[in-house]
Amino acid sequence: MTGHLTVTDEDATRVITLRRPEKKNALTREMYRAMSEAIDGAQSDAAIRCIVITGGPGVFTAGNDLEDFLKDGTSNTDTPRASDAVKFLYSLAHNTKPIVAGVDGIAIGIGTTLLFHCDYVVASSAATFSTPFIHLGLVPEGASSLLMPRAMGHQRAFATLVMGRPLTADDGKAAGFVNAVVAPGHAEAEARKVAREICALPAEAVAISRKLLKTPPEDLTRRIDQESHLFGERMRSTEAVAAFKAFFARKKG
Numbered sequence: 001m002t003g004h005l006t007v008t009d010e011d012a013t014r015v016i017t018l019r020r021p022e023k024k025n026a027l028t029r030e031m032y033r034a035m036s037e038a039i040d041g042a043q044s045d046a047a048i049r050c051i052v053i054t055g056g057p058g059v060f061t062a063g064n065d066l067e068d069f070l071k072d073g074t075s076n077t078d079t080p081r082a083s084d085a086v087k088f089l090y091s092l093a094h095n096t097k098p099i100v101a102g103v104d105g106i107a108i109g110i111g112t113t114l115l116f117h118c119d120y121v122v123a124s125s126a127a128t129f130s131t132p133f134i135h136l137g138l139v140p141e142g143a144s145s146l147l148m149p150r151a152m153g154h155q156r157a158f159a160t161l162v163m164g165r166p167l168t169a170d171d172g173k174a175a176g177f178v179n180a181v182v183a184p185g186h187a188e189a190e191a192r193k194v195a196r197e198i199c200a201l202p203a204e205a206v207a208i209s210r211k212l213l214k215t216p217p218e219d220l221t222r223r224i225d226q227e228s229h230l231f232g233e234r235m236r237s238t239e240a241v242a243a244f245k246a247f248f249a250r251k252k253g
Helices: 029-043 066-074 083-094 110-117 144-152 154-162 169-175 187-199 203-213 217-235 238-252
Strands: 005-010 013-018 050-054 099-103 106-108 120-124 128-130 180-182
Touching (some): 005 029, 013 029, 029 083, 083 110, 083 217, 128 169, 217 238
Parallel strands (some): 013 050, 050 099, 099 120, 106 128
16 A cells, blocks of 8 residues: 555455665554555455554554644644644544554554554564653643553553653563563464454454444544544644754764
8 A cells, every 4th residue: 555554464364564674664554554554444345354553573653644733733734743643543532343452563643543443453572652742742632641641550541641751661561561472583473373363253242342442433432533633733842843943963973
């Protein structure tokens, strides 16, 4: 679908693999669209019983491409914030198929928050999770302000989302959003193995049970919209634009 992302159907599993290693799998608008299409397309396909999201060995994703953020923050137009990213989040919110994530290496920003929409998370011992939104003058996204406190408790979510403290794979397991920690380089293989296990279960019973366990889509999209509105306002703020420029200045220095 895009040179930076591959989608393959293997038996009953759709595998979405991020492939932009030169940028640590930082997500572009094209990648968001491709992921959204892959998830949406699975909804009406009875042959697809499970979805795997992975970044391959060594890195999951560095999150949103900050060059896009800087362009949006300094733009004179009044276009809505990163509509492709929001569409991807809507796809996650309305998805009815079990999602397994295989995380090896860094998972930054939306690389962490998307995991709270997943049903099973495999992380390698080399995985690290961080959500530095506030450090960039922004606010949480992806309904993370709703899902993370529910999964981790308010205090852990505050330290992660507001203070930006990173988590190791073991921290993630202790916090409850990582199911299994495996050796580096083995997260994707283990995620595929878990997907095969899910695919072997009675499909209708899985779908009904998953729906009972999940936060209703309308609650998720309501919070996504609220966060997105505030996120868009913050991207144009003096704090955020200064933080983006400082980030790129450090990279060049």
